[in-house]
Amino acid sequence: MSYSKFHSLPSKKQVRIMNAAMKQFVQSGYEKASTNEIVKEAQISKGSLFNYFHNKKDLYFYLIENALKIVDVIFAEVDITERDLFKRLSQIGFIKLKIQQKYPLLFDFLKSTQLEQSPEVKNEIDSIMMNILNVSLSRVYENIDFSKFRDDVNPEKALHILNWTMLGFAEAQKEKIKSFESVGIELMAEWDEYMKMLKRAFYKEEE
């Protein structure tokens, strides 16, 4: 049972279907997301979709579980012994980048689930998300060496600025990511410059 039908598909097809579905759910929310549009975009037939998944709700929660699994993998890969904030963030940013290439809408999808209002899924979402996501997120800043910060810098606010900069940068680069294949290098170089600027701003100068 479970999702064996879907999992025995060629993985390219699986990805195509998942991305098409995530796109719809992000764009329209759970209720208004159209299975007709999903199958059109994924280039499969209606019958197939409902052969892989019992119904729309099943598909939706499969996507959530899959996304959470992937996010967990990211945070599991974090090298917790690296105590420098900026190097830690570089790690995560790089892993995220790889994921964005395969599932461009994964993070948007996860975000959209938390704004979901539909009573048919809201409660279930809340109970799933509550535990997992916060635990993972806290690992990002675990064991960071805050003594490197200048005394007149509020670390919490510095983290916010860093976060917002990361989000903004990622958003701005999204189209470029999709078009290029191995855009990694020059992108990371640009990101490095932003990091350098903020490092100089927040860290003690240690020459």
Place this chain on the structure above:
Amino acid sequence: MSYSKFHSLPSKKQVRIMNAAMKQFVQSGYEKASTNEIVKEAQISKGSLFNYFHNKKDLYFYLIENALKIVDVIFAEVDITERDLFKRLSQIGFIKLKIQQKYPLLFDFLKSTQLEQSPEVKNEIDSIMMNILNVSLSRVYENIDFSKFRDDVNPEKALHILNWTMLGFAEAQKEKIKSFESVGIELMAEWDEYMKMLKRAFYKEEE
């Protein structure tokens, strides 16, 4: 003709209708936005809505024009003689805050129009937006004194970081804005701290 029916309504009612409509359009996009949901949220009858506006498309473009008018007012108020970037941004941030209180979704709505894919409105949107918005936006950074920047700081990247921080801060404070009435003071104080941090980061120390 035009929108005289709508404009002769009590302004509270006008605002209620516009916010309800913007909410739908942001949430669901032009095509899937439901006029039924709009009238329910705005607490008016279906007949009234179509008395004020000829049809859904009319309503949509009325909202766009109105939003653009408001945005233009913001940028018209910018004191162009203030050459310090941070003070300039403070001005704009403060004006924006006032608008967010009356129309919490105005900026989200404008953003959503530019992502709109529906062929029924896409071209028209493009032709309206093209001119106006970019012109206004460029005024924000007009006549700024870039000589205050440290030599090793790339001004363009600094502007990006500032922008992303502003967006992130605004997003984070959105709920608080709605609930409080005159939240302005403590909010601006917190924002000031972020500004101070980034100022110290990007400006020459002039002690």
Place this chain on the structure above:
DNA sequence: AATAAATTGACCACATTGGTCATTTTTGGT
């Protein structure tokens, strides 16, 4: 009280919905 203006919601033809299932196509073993 009479008239005009504003508001209502039942109603319409039509489009789209999530989901089914008989039929066709593809697959893999012999």
Place this chain on the structure above:
DNA sequence: ACCAAAAATGACCAATGTGGTCAATTTATT
């Protein structure tokens, strides 16, 4: 080359929702 099993298809369905109308009712003005 053949066939049976598996996979994929899309016409089809009842149900719901759509943007928009308009005769009837309520409210405001004279």
